[in-house]
Amino acid sequence: MRERLFDAALWLLLCVPVLLRSDPDDGGSWPLVALGVTVLGGCVAVSRRWPLVPLAVTVATSLTVTPELFTASYSPALVAFGYLAGRRWARTRGALWLFAAIAAAGLLLTTVTGTPLGQWFTLLLALALAVVAPWLIGRYARQYDRLVRSGWELADRMERERAAVADRERLRERSRIAGDMHDSLGHDLALIAIRAGALEVDPGLGPDQRRAAGELRRAAADATTRLRDVIGVLREDGAGAPTTPPGETVEELVARARASGLPVTLTAPPMPALPGMTGPALHRVVQEGLTNAAKHAPGAAVSVAVAPETTDVTGVRVEVISGPGGTTDTPLPSGGTGLVALDERVRLAGGSLTHRTTADGGFVLTAVLPGHPPPPRPAAPTSARELDRARRKVRRGLTQAIWIPLALLTALGVLMGGVALWTQHRSYLEPEEYARLRTGQPYAEAAGELPARPLDGPPHGAPAEPPGTDECRYYRTTLLAAVPVYRLCFTAGRLADKAEVP
Numbered sequence: 001m002r003e004r005l006f007d008a009a010l011w012l013l014l015c016v017p018v019l020l021r022s023d024p025d026d027g028g029s030w031p032l033v034a035l036g037v038t039v040l041g042g043c044v045a046v047s048r049r050w051p052l053v054p055l056a057v058t059v060a061t062s063l064t065v066t067p068e069l070f071t072a073s074y075s076p077a078l079v080a081f082g083y084l085a086g087r088r089w090a091r092t093r094g095a096l097w098l099f100a101a102i103a104a105a106g107l108l109l110t111t112v113t114g115t116p117l118g119q120w121f122t123l124l125l126a127l128a129l130a131v132v133a134p135w136l137i138g139r140y141a142r143q144y145d146r147l148v149r150s151g152w153e154l155a156d157r158m159e160r161e162r163a164a165v166a167d168r169e170r171l172r173e174r175s176r177i178a179g180d181m182h183d184s185l186g187h188d189l190a191l192i193a194i195r196a197g198a199l200e201v202d203p204g205l206g207p208d209q210r211r212a213a214g215e216l217r218r219a220a221a222d223a224t225t226r227l228r229d230v231i232g233v234l235r236e237d238g239a240g241a242p243t244t245p246p247g248e249t250v251e252e253l254v255a256r257a258r259a260s261g262l263p264v265t266l267t268a269p270p271m272p273a274l275p276g277m278t279g280p281a282l283h284r285v286v287q288e289g290l291t292n293a294a295k296h297a298p299g300a301a302v303s304v305a306v307a308p309e310t311t312d313v314t315g316v317r318v319e320v321i322s323g324p325g326g327t328t329d330t331p332l333p334s335g336g337t338g339l340v341a342l343d344e345r346v347r348l349a350g351g352s353l354t355h356r357t358t359a360d361g362g363f364v365l366t367a368v369l370p371g372h373p374p375p376p377r378p379a380a381p382t383s384a385r386e387l388d389r390a391r392r393k394v395r396r397g398l399t400q401a402i403w404i405p406l407a408l409l410t411a412l413g414v415l416m417g418g419v420a421l422w423t424q425h426r427s428y429l430e431p432e433e434y435a436r437l438r439t440g441q442p443y444a445e446a447a448g449e450l451p452a453r454p455l456d457g458p459p460h461g462a463p464a465e466p467p468g469t470d471e472c473r474y475y476r477t478t479l480l481a482a483v484p485v486y487r488l489c490f491t492a493g494r495l496a497d498k499a500e501v502p
Contacts, residue, residue: 003048011044014077036061040077051085052094055131059102067109068119069102070126082131086138095135102127117419124415143393185227193220250286254304257290263299264290268306274316278369281349282306282318285367288342289320292363297322300362315351315371324361421479426453429475429486434498437488441495450488451475459483459502466497 018036039061043054058081062074085095106123199213254266274282286304293302300323309315346353351369358364433449454473459482465472469489477484489497
């Protein structure tokens with residue numbers, strides 16, 4: 001309903017200039033007024049669906065009245081439909097093609113009707129001020145409205161994302177707590193079951209005590225199973241229960257691998273506890289190196305070297321070197337993450353990971369880990385980037401709305417100045433050529449000395465022409481000054497008088 005009221009008000013407003021020109025003394029007539037009002041009504045009706053059509057129709061109507069495009073009746077419609085085209089039409093290519101077609105049609109109309117070229121420059125000026133400038137302002141208003149709407153939408157989205165992140169973090173922390181509870185309670189229940197099993201087979205106890213110990217062992221086992229089923233499912237997807245003791249050191253990891261049959265040596269001087277993610281990353285690098293050696297080079301000798309990093313006394317450098325493939329096949333369980341996940345783990349800890357093969361077919365895995373965890377780098381949220389991009393787009397639109405009309409006017413001024421100089425040059429008679437002209441000289445002979453085009457008439461305040469002459473022509477004496485001019489009067493096809501007049 002609001003849109004219909006706006007369209008009706010716009011139509012009535014645009015009809016006012018047409019109605020004011022209805023007096024036949026002003027060049028109008030009632031049939032033309034009725035036609036103009038009807039055309040404007042149709043333009044307003046289709047302006048929302050096809051914004052460029054009303055602009056093209058109004059331009060065509062104005063050109064039928066004057067080739068200069070500017071008319072008192074339809075110029076307000078040009079401004080209004082130009083603004084609405086920029087406000088309602090997102091694409092620019094169609095509008096630019098329309099503007100180019102208007103300029104070309106104006107030039108063609110000027111050429112066909114034989115009107116002075118200055119009228120075409122007037123058309124270009126009217127096109128720039130009454131059509132292009134409102135179109136650019138409409139585009140800026142459209143982009144500004146999009147920025148405001150995007151701001152509110154992004155603010156609402158950020159609130160929802162913030163709430164979702166908070167809920168996800170709470171659930172993740174609860175999952176971690178549940179996982180820790182599962183691991184610790186499962187370990188304690190397993191110890192209870194082992195001790196109850198030992199009491200169950202102890203010959204020093206009576207049958208009742210051994211039976212009670214058996215019931216305790218089964219209850220502990222059942223509790224462990226229920227604990228795994230109830231709490232263990234709260235782990236994150238893909239994260240199984242730990243298969244190694246929590247807080248295992250590199251020495252314990254190497255000793256466990258050596259006990260499994262992997263020939264591995266460790267070189268690691270005493271070092272303080274590593275802070276942050278460096279310690280878990282170091283353990284993960286050694287574990288992945290041993291796992292890869294056991295899987296891909298079973299039986300090969302493996303050496304693990306851990307040393308302080310020279311550039312950072314609290315950082316470490318670890319190298320896991322495995323020789324060519326051996327003969328035994330006792331692979332260690334693999335975490336399934338591979339070198340890609342290991343590289344991500346080291347990167348998050350602030351270090352770097354490299355790996356290479358040796359000339360004899362061995363494999364070297366090297367990691368450099370910092371002693372100080374890297375500061376977190378806050379990443380700009382997607383909504384903030386989108387809002388910043390929308391702001392840049394609006395600023396670009398504002399720049400276009402200001403500079404494009406100025407550039408068009410500047411180009412139009414340069415073009416008009418160039419055409420004016422060219423036109424003046426065509427009517428410029430050099431003093432040497434003027435001096436060679438003789439009274440009584442035939443026109444056909446004098447025409448070779450004359451410029452291509454004379455002036456349209458004598459300058460203001462020029463003296464009267466000599467009596468009895470058939471025709472007088474005026475030419476510029478200089479390119480830039482309008483006066484004085486040369487006057488050449490012809491009688492019966494001969495030069496009868498030549499003079500320089502102010």
